[in-house]
Amino acid sequence: MGASAVKPGSLSRREFLGVSGQAGLGAWGVMAGGGALLAGQAGAAQREAVGGVREIHLEAREMTWEIAPGKRIKAMGYNGQIPGPELRLREGERVRIVLKNALPEPTTIHWHGVDVPNSMDGVPGITQKPVQPGETFTYEFEATPAGTRWYHTHFQEHKQLDLGLYAPLIIEPARPDPFPFDREYSLVLDDWATGTGRPLPGTGEGTAAGRGGMGRMMKGMMGRGGMGGMMGAGGEPVYDTMTINGKAYPATQPLKIRKGERVRLRLINASADTTHVIRLAGHRLNVTHTDGNPLMQPVEVDVVPLAPAERYDVAFLADRPGAWFVYCTQPGHSGAGEQVLLVYEGHETDEAQAPVEGTAGLRLWRYNLGQGLEILPHPSGQERFFDLTLNGGMMGSDVWTINGRQYPQTDPLRLRKGDLARVRFRNQSMEAHPMHLHGQSFKVLSVNGQRLPASIVKDTVDVEAHMGSVVVEFTAHNPGDWFFHCHKPMHMEGGMITLAKIG
Ligand code: C2O
Numbered sequence: 118m119g120a121s122a123v124k125p126g127s128l129s130r131r132e133f134l135g136v137s138g139q140a141g142l143g144a145w146g147v148m149a150g151g152g153a154l155l156a157g158q159a160g161a162a163q164r165e166a167v168g169g170v171r172e173i174h175l176e177a178r179e180m181t182w183e184i185a186p187g188k189r190i191k192a193m194g195y196n197g198q199i200p201g202p203e204l205r206l207r208e209g210e211r212v213r214i215v216l217k218n219a220l221p222e223p224t225t226i227h228w229h230g231v232d233v234p235n236s237m238d239g240v241p242g243i244t245q246k247p248v249q250p251g252e253t254f255t256y257e258f259e260a261t262p263a264g265t266r267w268y269h270t271h272f273q274e275h276k277q278l279d280l281g282l283y284a285p286l287i288i289e290p291a292r293p294d295p296f297p298f299d300r301e302y303s304l305v306l307d308d309w310a311t312g313t314g315r316p317l318p319g320t321g322e323g324t325a326a327g328r329g330g331m332g333r334m335m336k337g338m339m340g341r342g343g344m345g346g347m348m349g350a351g352g353e354p355v356y357d358t359m360t361i362n363g364k365a366y367p368a369t370q371p372l373k374i375r376k377g378e379r380v381r382l383r384l385i386n387a388s389a390d391t392t393h394v395i396r397l398a399g400h401r402l403n404v405t406h407t408d409g410n411p412l413m414q415p416v417e418v419d420v421v422p423l424a425p426a427e428r429y430d431v432a433f434l435a436d437r438p439g440a441w442f443v444y445c446t447q448p449g450h451s452g453a454g455e456q457v458l459l460v461y462e463g464h465e466t467d468e469a470q471a472p473v474e475g476t477a478g479l480r481l482w483r484y485n486l487g488q489g490l491e492i493l494p495h496p497s498g499q500e501r502f503f504d505l506t507l508n509g510g511m512m513g514s515d516v517w518t519i520n521g522r523q524y525p526q527t528d529p530l531r532l533r534k535g536d537l538a539r540v541r542f543r544n545q546s547m548e549a550h551p552m553h554l555h556g557q558s559f560k561v562l563s564v565n566g567q568r569l570p571a572s573i574v575k576d577t578v579d580v581e582a583h584m585g586s587v588v589v590e591f592t593a594h595n596p597g598d599w600f601f602h603c604h605k606p607m608h609m610e611g612g613m614i615t616l617a618k619i620g
């Protein structure tokens with residue numbers, strides 16, 4: 118950080134955020150007073166109060182994106198950037214977001230982790246018609262609950278999400294933050310099939326209890342090697358490039374901090390298929406939020422695995438001046454671009470030690486380490502139990518099922534508002550499935566038969582391969598038809614979707 122950097126303590130947190138947003142994210146900063154907004158580098162999104170409702174404009178369009186120095190790819194982005202503009206909302210605030218579709222194909226936006234009204238949920242064919250090329254669609258909702266959320270396309274995600282239609286959505290708590298910080302950065306992780314690099318082994322497995330497995334690794338070696346194109350065996354994309362905030366190292370934008378600061382990183386995995394295991398060299402990380410929802414107290418670990426669509430807020434005290442890499446420990450990932458420098462002021466020319474692959478001897482985050490807060494609405498209705506067996510992908514097939522059926526043949530979870538739904542997932546397939554519920558969050562009660570000491574709150578839970586199991590529970594408080602699906606687009610496309618019908 119240069120001489121123009123602000124002194125911590127000399128500005129309010131909101132002002133400070135504005136500065137860090139400009140410096141680090143190239144996205145949006147919030148100015149003091151909370152009214153105006155600084156447009157980021159793209160500058161196209163506008164925000165103004167219209168009758169007390171904040172209005173934001175997003176345009177989805179095709180674009181060329183320089184993913185790494187000299188490496189340009191055809192992509193899709195919101196307002197010409199990847200990730201799209203980071204939206205920062207105040208908890209409880211009403212927002213109107215006008216999506217203009219400048220793509221040559223339909224699209225929609227889903228507000229992942231936000232308790233929106235059903236008609237604003239962005240699921241084509243269920244909650245809205247696809248937004249056709251040239252059309253606009255206006256989303257309007259109240260920003261709740263607070264936390265690290267994100268937004269992304271929900272139309273042909275295996276293509277559109279893969280090409281860059283995603284961005285962070287941060288809802289700042291109305292009450293004081295339980296874990297205050299001086300500076301923050303959002304880091305959005307993504308896997309890319311550019312057809313130009315060496316295919317990476319699919320090692321994404323088992324974030325739930327760290328048990329891991331070899332299924333994906335084997336598949337990676339057997340089915341994915343040597344194709345050199347966009348698609349591998351079984352029609353799955355071959356991921357060869359890994360990015361942080363849309364860029365592969367050395368194009369990743371360094372994160373600047375100052376000694377003594379409490380820094381929060383908001384980790385968001387926007388990948389279609391890949392689990393990332395994130396480490397900050399020289400520091401331990403304190404997990405404070407799971408999918409945006411606060412824990413009772415931080416959990417200190419060395420590395421944090423994130424399945425697709427998962428988010429973790431992690432905090433650390435900046436007490437080891439120097440230059441350090443934030444990176445993924447999965448084999449090949451840092452080399453494929455997934456590393457970003459974290460530089461203390463005054464250490465801009467320091468040499469950072471190279472990333473070390475693997476997690477031997479390191480403490481990994483696991484679901485059962487966290488103790489969640491009781492933040493979900495209390496039930497007032499019946500208790501209902503659902504047993505969902507996840508299966509598919511046999512012999513490389515692209516059929517993925519819940520209780521033996523492919524969506525739309527899957528049985529919906531029928532609930533009344535106020536009911537307490539308990540869902541047990543059992544995974545009989547060879548791949549992990551990050552299961553995501555729209556419209557409301559759930560508690561994770563147990564993982565692989567082991568009860569959590571105090572259930573954590575999430576909206577996406579990774580069910581491990583090879584007989585992994587997870588039990589979640591939620592109060593059906595948001596009426597409507599809600600997707601409950603595997604967040605890997607190929608699996609979703611293959612049928613691993615059911616509906617929670619809340620009447
Ligand atoms: Cu983040 Cu149905 O999606």
Ligand code: CU
Pocket residue numbers: 548549550551603604605608609613
């Ligand atoms: Cu899946």
